[in-house]
Amino acid sequence: MSHKSALKFLNGKAFQVAPKLLGCVIQRHIDGKTLKARIVETEAYDQTDAASHSYKGETTRTQVMFGPAGHLYVYFTYGMHYCCNVVVGNEGEGSAVLIRAVEPLEGIDEMIKKRRGQSIKNLTNGPAKLCQALGINMTLNGHYLQDEPLVLLPGENMGDKIIQTSRIGISRAKDVPWRFYIKDNSFVSVK
DNA sequence: TGCCTGATGTTCT
DNA sequence: GAACATCAGGCAC
Numbered sequence: 001m002s003h004k005s006a007l008k009f010l011n012g013k014a015f016q017v018a019p020k021l022l023g024c025v026i027q028r029h030i031d032g033k034t035l036k037a038r039i040v041e042t043e044a045y046d047q048t049d050a051a052s053h054s055y056k057g058e059t060t061r062t063q064v065m066f067g068p069a070g071h072l073y074v075y076f077t078y079g080m081h082y083c084c085n086v087v088v089g090n091e092g093e094g095s096a097v098l099i100r101a102v103e104p105l106e107g108i109d110e111m112i113k114k115r116r117g118q119s120i121k122n123l124t125n126g127p128a129k130l131c132q133a134l135g136i137n138m139t140l141n142g143h144y145l146q147d148e149p150l151v152l153l154p155g156e157n158m159g160d161k162i163i164q165t166s167r168i169g170i171s172r173a174k175d176v177p178w179r180f181y182i183k184d185n186s187f188v189s190v191k
Numbered sequence: 192t193g194c195c196t197g198a199t200g201t202t203c204t
Numbered sequence: 205g206a207a208c209a210t211c212a213g214g215c216a217c
Contacts, residue, residue: 043209051209061202078210079199085209098209118212128210169209 006154007146010069010088014044014095017088019162019180021097023155025105029148030135035107037124037134038155039099040185043167044178045085046095051173054094064142066094072150074131074141081128082137086145086152100168100179102130103187125187158182 009020021042028035045052053075058066064073065087073085073096085096102124104111111123111133124130131137136150145152167179168190181188 045209053209056203059202075209076201077208079201079208081199081210083209100209122212126210132211167209171207 007070007152009154010086012089014046014088014097015178017086018042018044018097018178019158019164021086021099022158022162022180022182025153025155026099026102026134027151027153028107028134028136029150031110033107033110035110035134036105037102037111037130038105039101040103041099041101041179041181041188043098043100043180044095045098046089047093049173049176049178051167051170051176052094054096058094062094065096066092067142070145070152072136072140072143072145074136074138076138077128082131083127084131084136084140098127099130100127101125101181101187101189102134103185104133121186123187125189127189 010017021039024039026037047054053062054065068091069088071087073087074082076082085098087096089095104123115123115133124133143150161183163181163183164177165179166177
């Protein structure tokens, strides 16, 4: 049963919502299997931000980012990788939170298979890695995160376990401190 | 452990 | 034509 109110916490500025997503669980159903993983690293992006895909306004590619909160924005990059974001804020704002790393909880064997035999440590400790492990690609672009086969479940508040730093793998707005991760978690991409 | 690079395709200049 | 919210494998130390 879907309840919009479950994703109400996504209504806010990207940099405010990004730390709140830490600890939430992604539940993915695929090939008759259930995969679960806990979000341990996120990055905020919004339209005022030179590093954001939405910076130059809405395009075909970034359309979902400008839509209502609670949907998944998936993009293809470097010719071979997918990365996924949770759209946040109000419709028309162009803000989203990149999921940079997750901790595998359930269906780990299946994730290893999808990751072509990579070790547990390397399964989901990067934005493109977790998409591969959870079978996320462009067919899920725009997907609402209260619907099957991909649901965002609330998690415990990480509170003082949250570390805030600048973002990774970007060339513009490098100094903006909009990356958040869970302290001492071994699945975070970079400590 | 850490640097370097090839893979591979869409978007923007 | 260049840049790109990346990854894995190779080789030097």
